[in-house]
Amino acid sequence: MKTLAIDTSTRQSSLALFMGSDLVASQWLDPSLQTTQAITPLLQELVDEVGWKPAELQLVIVAQGPGSFTGLRIGVMTAKTIAYVSGATTVGVNTLRAIAQRCDDNVSRLHVVMDAQRKQLFHAAYDRNDNGNYVEVQSTQIVDDQAFLASLSPGESITGPGLKNKLAYLPEGVRVVDENEWAPTAQAVGRVGIVDFLAGRFDDFWSLSPNYYRKSAAEEKLESETP
Structure with missing residues (x-):
């Protein structure tokens, strides 16, 4: 199974590709660029490197949170977009669990x-x-x-x-x-997600969303000002 794993939960984001349970390629996004600018070109670079096409991806695994509000939104939206185009299955992974996997x-x-x-x-x-x-x-x-x-x-x-x-x-x-x-990586996110998928767990494409675990400062301020 051709799998893409995405971690954008922190500023140091990364992508990884797996064939089955085997890692075939991984790369950090350029931290000097906005994640939205860097993620699509890097994905194309990785699939070209291994001779795949994005439409051939069968499983997309993404860090779902906690983490950066903006980063998580970008990662989940990218996962959903790719899954929509390719028809891939999606799996969301808790970022803390992915970090644990690295130990x-x-x-x-x-x-x-x-x-x-x-x-x-x-x-x-x-x-x-x-x-x-x-x-x-x-x-x-x-x-x-x-x-x-x-x-x-x-x-x-x-x-x-x-x-x-x-x-x-x-x-x-x-x-x-x-x-x-200490840091989460796409490789760790992928390994956790593959274990879950093989155990029969996956996420509904349409309802997949980030887990922020807290409201943003702006939301909390708005609530405090609402009579």
Whole structure:
């Protein structure tokens, strides 16, 4: 099955192509360009590299959130557009779960965090099963950064871009995954989505949408001003 994976949940976005479960190509988007400018040319470059056509894609997997509001919208809309043209099946993947997938270490409980702004974090927790896949044990929620990090117990592991400049808040004995594995990637998004698809899970094309997990600052301001 020819598969495209898309991650635009952070500024460092990426695309990946898989044949079955095998990665055949991947590339970062140019961060100096707007995502909308960079994503289509890069996709064309990748499919040309492996000798495919966009219309031949059979599965499109996309990071659904949490993450950048604008980035998630672009990624999901791109996935839906490609799926509409090619007739591909779509699968949305939780960004935190994709980050967890990058951790190959022998850990049981793994916490994953992304910056939610306002001194808060997006957080989810996962346990690794016998197949090496991470199973969600704490669904995505928003937590206060300092209080949450200080609440972790020695022996637990943590990863994710939300750790940047916050390591000082961690108690002694909490294991931090290698910083090179903190960020989400299209390759990780693809691997998670392929596992889900093979297990029979996919998303309705028409209803696929980003999961922001919080309202934007503009929406919250509008609600507070509405009598």
